[in-house]
Amino acid sequence: MARPDLTAVRTPQILDAFARCVARYGLEGASLEQIAEEAGVKRSLLRHYLGNRDEMIVALAERVVERYRQELEETMRALPGTGANRVGALLDYMFPEGIWEPSVENVVADALLSAVERYPEVGVIMRGFMEEMFEVYEGVFGEGYPEAEKAQVEAVAYGVVSLSFTHEWLMPLGMPVAYARSAKGAAKALVKILAG
Amino acid sequence: MARPDLTAVRTPQILDAFARCVARYGLEGASLEQIAEEAGVKRSLLRHYLGNRDEMIVALAERVVERYRQELEETMRALPGTGANRVGALLDYMFPEGIWEPSVENVVADALLSAVERYPEVGVIMRGFMEEMFEVYEGVFGEGYPEAEKAQVEAVAYGVVSLSFTHEWLMPLGMPVAYARSAKGAAKALVKILAG
DNA sequence: TTATAGATTGTCAAGACTGACAATTTGATT
DNA sequence: AATCAAATTGTCAGTCTTGACAATCTATAA
Numbered sequence A, B: 001m002a003r004p005d006l007t008a009v010r011t012p013q014i015l016d017a018f019a020r021c022v023a024r025y026g027l028e029g030a031s032l033e034q035i036a037e038e039a040g041v042k043r044s045l046l047r048h049y050l051g052n053r054d055e056m057i058v059a060l061a062e063r064v065v066e067r068y069r070q071e072l073e074e075t076m077r078a079l080p081g082t083g084a085n086r087v088g089a090l091l092d093y094m095f096p097e098g099i100w101e102p103s104v105e106n107v108v109a110d111a112l113l114s115a116v117e118r119y120p121e122v123g124v125i126m127r128g129f130m131e132e133m134f135e136v137y138e139g140v141f142g143e144g145y146p147e148a149e150k151a152q153v154e155a156v157a158y159g160v161v162s163l164s165f166t167h168e169w170l171m172p173l174g175m176p177v178a179y180a181r182s183a184k185g186a187a188k189a190l191v192k193i194l195a196g
Numbered sequence C: 001t002t003a004t005a006g007a008t009t010g011t012c013a014a015g016a017c018t019g020a021c022a023a024t025t026t027g028a029t030t
Numbered sequence D: 001a002a003t004c005a006a007a008t009t010g011t012c013a014g015t016c017t018t019g020a021c022a023a024t025c026t027a028t029a030a
Helices: A007-025 A032-039 A043-050 A053-078 A083-094 A104-113 A120-144 A150-173 A177-195 B007-025 B032-039 B043-050 B053-078 B083-094 B104-113 B120-144 B150-173 B177-195
Strands: none
Touching (some): A007 A032, A007 A043, A007 A053, A007 A104, A043 A053, A083 A120, A083 A150, A083 A177, A104 A120, A120 A150, A120 A177, A150 A177, A150 B120, A150 B150, A177 B150, B007 B043, B007 B104, B043 B053, B053 B104, B053 B120, B104 B150
């Protein structure tokens, strides 16, 4: 006997606007007014649905992580091949050819990470996802090379993910393309270790 | 016939205070007032010596890079051994045991990097240093393993630096220590490729 | 001693942000 | 049609920020 609850609509609508504003103005440079305008709602609604700024930031971290989680899951589901071939496909996915624009999500994730000291809750959220992500990758590598030792699989998974991170982190700087080749080369070299 | 020029004193004094404030409040969260107080000077002096906010940010990037450059240079000078031993020493330096606090400089560098889109000049400054840094590392690896191919040396140098970056980037999240071991393990594995 | 470049301080207006609360509207349910 | 939970809008005071400029002080060279 009341108006329909729009929380499920407004919350992501606002958080996505928040993300775009963070990409454009920085985490603390994005004002509530700008976010509200970007979302196409009145500022008071931000407060209504998400609370004050600090609470919004935590919610933003949760949403970003949620998106990454879904993307990770979907990527893994869509990965062709089995065993070592599957690993190869994963590498192709992680280190695509050409140059790409830094995604809003990556910029936001970076901004959140560099704010972890100020927002410990954000740190907890991010760490949770990181560990989950490493486990997934270890799974793929482990199945790809069942004969490899566990410690080796862990090290290689960590290494490949590191390469991917740094890669996505440096690309916005406009680094020469040669580095992209180095990234994939190093990743392949790491994987070759597992082969024996 | 005038008062002595304090630019050389005040400029770093203010920029270091700026750095600490960025670490504490974020790049755009740090107000000029806070910076002035942290530096122990009046806000008007920030303007006098460094101009407005945007100019201060560029100056901050220059200072941070300058510090990294000096640290890199000093590290290389202090590196013991020759050839492959020197490479080993470098790895020990890059992946120390135990957990450490994230340095103000690292936090600031991260904040600056995630603001590159808003401050293109900052991007130019950072990229310059990155390229320089990669070259230095390639030099060490190349001298350590003269028989290795150039492309291989480049890939390994890029890989090892990537591992180090991600390592310092994730540590503030409070990741389990196992990852630190993985980082060094992967780095060693990469270097071993050059030997073979 | 004095002139002066440059350091330092003071002050101001204009504007932007935030958090909070009151008031109003809406639409499903009964 | 009456009701009521929830959405939406409006408004406000207080605080913070910034850029600018005027005024004052001070140490050195002449």
